[in-house]
Amino acid sequence: MELSSAAERQNFTARPRYDATAGVLIGSECADCGARSWPGRGICNRCGSPRLEQVALAPAGSLQTYTTVHVARPGLAAPYLLGQVRLDDGVRVHAHLRGLAADAHVPLRVRLAFAADLETVPPFHFEPE
Ligand SMILES: [Zn+2]
Known part of the structure; x- marks a missing residue:
């Protein structure tokens, strides 16, 4: 996957930071190396992959x-x-x-x-x- 695909992702300021109803923070998880971050990232800080998904983090x-x-x-x-x-x-x-x-x-x-x-x-x- 090309890094340019990260530019097509939801803008940083538009990504949810939490889900108060569920009582959790919303971060990102890298599909390639599993690194998690909060706030969610557009590019993995560990491996550089643009394949990140939104995940609910531990409360x-x-x-x-x-x-x-x-x-x-x-x-x-x-x-x-x-x-x-x-x-x-x-x-x-x-x-x-x-x-x-x-x-x-x-x-x-x-x-x-x-x-x-x-x-x-x-x-x-x-x-x-
Ligand atoms: Zn990664």
Whole structure:
């Protein structure tokens, strides 16, 4: 398959990032090497294949590290927590965190949760299981 076929794929900004009804993030999986990514990619970052399919990712994982953001981007109230979660299927996600104890230590089991109003920023976060 030619790499040019990737240009015919759905634009990056048009690809779904999550399915709140199913309670999962939507990523990509390479048909050639099996690499998964979130957000979904147009070209595999491991092998360069354009043969990627949308897949539902694991809804839980392990928080690997996190930090408190004191200088927020526009539209968000500081402070808030950001962290790296390794989902149970191996995909790493950089996301907002809620509900962590002040003395939380990593690794920590977390699960995906969605805002009641998906227009909220952010529309999803991770919280302790
Ligand atoms: Zn690949």
